[in-house]
Amino acid sequence: MSYDFNEAKEHVVNSYGRLDLILTHGEGVYLYDQDENKYLDFTSGIGVSSLGYGHEKWVKATSNQLKTLAHTSNIFHTEPSLKLAKELTEKANMSKVFFANSGAEANEGSIKLARKYSYDKYGAGRSKILTLIQSFHGRTITTLKATGQEKFHKYFYPFTEGFDYVKANDIEDFKAKLTDDVCAIMLEAIQGEGGVIPLDTKFVQEVVKACNEKDVLVIFDEVQCGIGRTGKMFGYNNFNVEADIVSVAKGLGAGLPIGGILCSSKVADVFKPGDHGSTFGANPVVCSGALVVLEEICNEQYFEKIYKRGLFVRELIDEAKNPQIVDVRGMGLMIGIKVKCDPALVQKEAIKKGLLVLTAGKDVVRLLPPLTITEKELKVGIDIILEILSSLK
Numbered sequence: 001m002s003y004d005f006n007e008a009k010e011h012v013v014n015s016y017g018r019l020d021l022i023l024t025h026g027e028g029v030y031l032y033d034q035d036e037n038k039y040l041d042f043t044s045g046i047g048v049s050s051l052g053y054g055h056e057k058w059v060k061a062t063s064n065q066l067k068t069l070a071h072t073s074n075i076f077h078t079e080p081s082l083k084l085a086k087e088l089t090e091k092a093n094m095s096k097v098f099f100a101n102s103g104a105e106a107n108e109g110s111i112k113l114a115r116k117y118s119y120d121k122y123g124a125g126r127s128k129i130l131t132l133i134q135s136f137h138g139r140t141i142t143t144l145k146a147t148g149q150e151k152f153h154k155y156f157y158p159f160t161e162g163f164d165y166v167k168a169n170d171i172e173d174f175k176a177k178l179t180d181d182v183c184a185i186m187l188e189a190i191q192g193e194g195g196v197i198p199l200d201t202k203f204v205q206e207v208v209k210a211c212n213e214k215d216v217l218v219i220f221d222e223v224q225c226g227i228g229r230t231g232k233m234f235g236y237n238n239f240n241v242e243a244d245i246v247s248v249a250k251g252l253g254a255g256l257p258i259g260g261i262l263c264s265s266k267v268a269d270v271f272k273p274g275d276h277g278s279t280f281g282a283n284p285v286v287c288s289g290a291l292v293v294l295e296e297i298c299n300e301q302y303f304e305k306i307y308k309r310g311l312f313v314r315e316l317i318d319e320a321k322n323p324q325i326v327d328v329r330g331m332g333l334m335i336g337i338k339v340k341c342d343p344a345l346v347q348k349e350a351i352k353k354g355l356l357v358l359t360a361g362k363d364v365v366r367l368l369p370p371l372t373i374t375e376k377e378l379k380v381g382i383d384i385i386l387e388i389l390s391s392l393k
């Protein structure tokens with residue numbers, strides 16, 4: 001008797017606006033559904049599957065580690081987690097790392113870290129965190145409140161106190177909100193969920209300078225735009241500034257759950273035993289996979305490739321001069337196409353043509369393909385999007 005997947009769906013909490021596909025396997029940059037339909041993937045599991053699907057080295061590393069040692073608690077070290085800590089902090093130019101399991105958890109820990117740094121140095125009351133309007137930082141009670149979008153601040157009261165929101169790229173608004181009770185600012189170099197909106201270099205540089213002067217910590221949320229996605233190690237590396245704390249997740253795991261709080265030397269020793277923890281954090285299987293991501297993606301040569309592929313996509317779209325397209329933005333392989341029509345419609349039509357894309361907000365088609373994608377594969381997908389947009393004229 002065949003399995004009744006439709007009945008099984010009734011047992012899943014209905015918290016996502018899900019597309020009606022049941023995916024079964026993946027290979028390279030392609031995903032397949034139950035009926036063996038093939039899809040070119042411009043979503044990479046929302047920026048996670050940076051190496052695509054079935055990447056030989058990643059599969060070998062993780063499956064070997066699975067056979068050797070799948071889990072220990074954090075009262076012990078493991079070889080993969082120590083190697084990853086060393087490699088990641090070196091490539092990130094940071095001092096230490098705390099490993100967690102998700103972006104929200106990394107941000108939650110970053111907020112704790114910033115507040116403790118301030119408490120240790122200045123005492124209670126200097127605990128406010130600034131974030132940007134249109135930002136997205138996660139789904140826990142604290143990171144929802146850190147998220148600068150009103151639509152997320154409902155139902156779940158009381159939220160964590162101590163957040164204020166600055167208009168992105170508005171230095172006067174930032175200065176007005178940089179009061180004496182502020183201990184940190186958290187920024188996405190490119191706001192992903194908020195609509196693929198890159199910050200202005202001048203704004204970021206002025207913010208960092210003002211923060212440094214007041215010993216206000218600068219936290220970059222690199223969960224979506226980090227680990228090579230923009231053609232640099234981190235999105236914020238495009239602005240020529242330094243961070244005090246960097247949160248990472250998604251693409252570092254390449255398909256397994258990971259989060260990380262990268263600490264500069266200023267905050268590296270703020271957490272003492274008992275201050276923070278996570279049972280699954282630093283899981284050796286996950287860390288062995290992340291080491292492959294660093295090896296394969298995180299080098300100057302590969303960053304250059306990602307950057308160029310981003311330019312290639314932009315040229316293809318610009319050349320088409322499609323009247324449905326209002327704007328193309330982003331960096332590297334984090335691309336937002338602002339459209340006049342409903343992006344959800346483009347997403348649905350694309351599925352029919354064998355392409356998976358994301359949306360962001362009400363007017364952006366968001367592309368986060370695996371970082372291993374070729375120009376040829378990118379062209380196939382972009383042609384599909386352009387064809388759909390032309391048919392909507």
Ligand SMILES: Cc1ncc(COP(=O)(O)O)c(C=O)c1O
Pocket residue numbers: 046101102103104105107136137138139188192193221222223224225249250
């Ligand atoms: C910038 C940013 N921060 C945090 C998160 C939350 O990450 P997670 O879903 O792994 O908790 C996301 C997720 O989309 C994100 O894009």
